[in-house]
Amino acid sequence: MEKFKLVATTAMGLESIVNDEVKALGFKTTSENGKIYFEGDGAAIAKTNMWLRVADRVRIIAGEFHATTFDDLFEQTKAIPWEQFLSVDAAFPVAGKSVKSTLYSVPDCQAIVKKAIVERLKIAYNRTGFLDETGPLYKLEVSILKDKVTLTIDTSGTGLHKRGYRLGQGDAPLKETLAAALVKLTRWNPDRPFVDPFCGSGTIAIEAAMIGQNVAPGYNREFLSEQWPWIHKEVWDQVREEAEDLAKYDQPLDITGFDVDPKMIRIAEGNAAEAGFNDLINWQQSDVRDLTIDGLNGVMVGNPPYGERMGELEEAEELTEVLGRLMATHPSWSVYMLSSLENFETMYGKRATKKRKLFNGFIRTDLYQYWGKRK
Incomplete structure (x- = not known):
């Protein structure tokens, strides 16, 4: 199975713990604020979701590039082989955020990324017209920081802190x-x-x-x-x-x-x-x-x-x-x-x-x- 660039996200201050957790599962890591990077296949996605106790989510990094115009954003997004991830009937909402970047309008960035992926999938699957998006859900995010675009796919769904056992809680619950x-x-x-x-x-x-x-913290939940x-x-x-x-x-x-x-x-x-x-x-x-x-x-x-x-x-x-x-x-x-x-x-x-x-x-x-x- 093909390997992907993956990232385990975490709250600030907890990076060293998550880094140790990912290493203990057998992966080589690099880290920065709130993020632990590693490579792995589908089995790695399942294993890290199942076992990481302190991480917030596990995401696939589908693509990274610099963009300062909407044309740049569209063309470079379209160049990513989205058919490796998304089935022809995939439902793929696109969330977004932009910090200190030329492309500051998040709704516009979301719309352009969505359009570029649709165009790529239509070519890859030889389709015309609309894609029905009635199949499996893939939650995408376009994140732009200082003009660097990172496109990710969330593998976890509900955050990893949701173990499934907390039926009740107080006024200020600890994650x-x-x-x-x-x-x-x-x-x-x-x-x-x-x-x-x-x-x-x-x-x-x-x-x-x-x-x-x-x-395992993820044993009694779904992803x-x-x-x-x-x-x-x-x-x-x-x-x-x-x-x-x-x-x-x-x-x-x-x-x-x-x-x-x-x-x-x-x-x-x-x-x-x-x-x-x-x-x-x-x-x-x-x-x-x-x-x-x-x-x-x-x-x-x-x-x-x-x-x-x-x-x-x-x-x-x-x-x-x-x-x-x-x-x-x-x-x-x-x-x-x-x-x-x-x-x-x-x-x-x-x-x-x-x-x-x-x-x-x-x-x-x-x-x-x-x-x-x-x-």
Whole structure:
């Protein structure tokens, strides 16, 4: 099967994690802001969609070129062998964006790219008139940055953070991909206790369980490229069978999620059951002020309240202070907290071993890392 240039997109600050994930699947990579490039065939598309925990999407790069006129855009788009990707009845909406480029009108760029591809397919398939677009869906994007045009095809469909287990969520849910990133950054393994003191709908704890038992994040969902005729069903079947074989369902886990809101505990229990971890994660309704932490060499990961709303800042600071006092009595534990509080370290009572800038949606945050002294 032919190889394509592929790109795994990710949130800013998580590139190194996704780069390691792609390499671990056996691909050579190069990276830039928010993008990890690699090459692969249809099987690679299936495998990366199935296994990448932190990436947002996997896209095919159909073509790249510079264009400063609409004629340039049309002719160079038309020169791409679109028939390699799109069937004669393909449905292919074109999204677009343009930044610091001569061709700044996104609707015009979308229309021109669409027209060029139609012309190419009509010639390739010896058709006249309209193409009916009643077949498989291919989501295309024209992206222009400083006059460089990149034409991509989305292989994932719904973003990879949609694992399929989250039936319910709270007011400010953490994306599954970011939750997985937080767990991976701790280098936690299932021989150690794991606690989330602000579990909400349970995403961090569930992602830890998936990592602990090596459950493929895409195992219980579908991908857009499964509709495409040139990636045969047998390819997807084989990737899913491999995922099933590699899962360690007998691996014991010591994972606990706490939340002050009993409603969120019920939601977390439902999400965990949907993910297949019904009896493997311990959920407890508890205020941080009342937490009891057991065991040695554990890992605590949390996304505490940011105090973004009026009147909530004081509470967020108090919870941080309480948490700092609690964990000072557990020096063998490592603590990782994602927070937008600029005075987090002051309130926690200790300077972080390491800080990492991350974005939770559009909120700029820091991951404060306190490494325990293992016993």
